[in-house]
Amino acid sequence: MSLKTSSIIRKVSMALSGLFLVVFLTQHFTINLTSVFSENIFNKISHFMGNNFLVQFILQPILIFGVVFHFIMGFILEYINRKSRDTSYVTFKGSSNSNWMSRNMIYSGIVILSFLGLHFYDFWIPEINYKYVEVLPLDQDRYYQELVHKFESPIRTTIYSVSFVFLALHLYHGFSSSFQSVGFNNKYSSALRLFANGFSIIIPLGFIFIAIFHHLKA
Amino acid sequence: MNLILKVWRQSSRDEKGKIETYPISDISPDMSFLEMMDVLNENLISKGIDPVSFDHDCREGICGMCSMFINGEAHGPDRLVTTCQLHMRKFKDGDTIVIEPFRARAFPVIKDLIVDRSSFDRIQQAGGFVSVNTSGNTQDANAIPIDKHDADKAFDAATCIGCGACVASCKNASAMLFVSAKVSQYSLLPQGKVEATDRVLNMVNQMDEEGFGNCTNTGACEIECPKGISLENIARLNREYLAASIKD
Structure with missing residues (x-):
């Protein structure tokens, strides 16, 4: 076996890390959605996720690796691709043969990466501070209030909503395209593309709904 | 048809290229794009200007030699055709047509519209x-x-x-x-x-x-x-x- 670095290996690794992040996004959305229906259930799940050894010390590092790998590989691909055409066209009509999302993954990706910075600042860093720096006592009822408090700000709610629009644009090309990258293109591909495109719109819309719901409720 | 052609001119691989503008008139809509290029070159030669170099061979969509990037698209605005199969009826009288070579680091320009x-x-x-095995018992x-x-x-x-x-x-x-x-x-x-x-x-x-x-x-x-x-x-x-x- 000689899985050396090649354009196809880079492409497949990008697709697999993307699919892994889609799975994470699904579970994140499912947990967040419970906050709309039940404060108690949201608190219980959040407490479990925040204190379970497997989640905290096995899955979380894998997730961080997946995110970092995906964006670093994205930048590497972009650099190689830009280098492969040293003189630009005077006229290039990309819109005649491909959609905007597929041609601008780097830009939607950069917006999502910036959003992740804000998201870490809002939730992950305070959580690490609470548990491991200040070592405050366990309180399994704090999560819902922390969430609602964050969405009191109309600016933050707007930034989150706009970021989710870019997430939708990124997913719209990335999710269905990842199946092509791993070599899956057959009679089921149309149905799979329909599912992936539906997912790409519904999940980010759901995140926007949750953010606005808590902002209006606060 | 009367057209304005904006054509990439580059004298050699190492020289810097630029777009030159050439007005062209009396083009038949039934001409192929390459025939229009032939007319352009006749005009340029008659004026003592170096004709535009471009690749072509079979002129029936088989060889894949014609390699122009026309108005932002490879082989022009038509689908499932090569440049030699593209007809001038796809353009309108008075149109400006930008003609460039295929661009890629792996396809360096040799001259004008010809790439390696x-x-x-x-x-x-x-x-x-x-x-x-071509020993005779294949x-x-x-x-x-x-x-x-x-x-x-x-x-x-x-x-x-x-x-x-x-x-x-x-x-x-x-x-x-x-x-x-x-x-x-x-x-x-x-x-x-x-x-x-x-x-x-x-x-x-x-x-x-x-x-x-x-x-x-x-x-x-x-x-x-x-x-x-x-x-x-x-x-x-x-x-x-x-x-x-x-x-x-």
């Missing part, structure tokens, strides 16, 4: 063939039963004329559609399976060495391909490459 596509030849030489290909479905797909892949429109249209200058067509046309047939592992590894390796970009599945190559080579071939190439990498 020998990188495709080197990819083909790296594995795009079947080693056949088995007749028709004697080997082949599933009609596979035969059709292999034939479709084999229609690739290696024109380079896929590279020119791709925002990443990726050659994956070309390589996938050349790999698929053999890997689908029993004659090609013997050397399948080495073929795909060597051809992809050569493609990367030539400096083509990475495929990001925009699908532009499939739309602009004059022979309609399907993206399905790229998925097959990915599968073949992964399987070959594990086997090797």
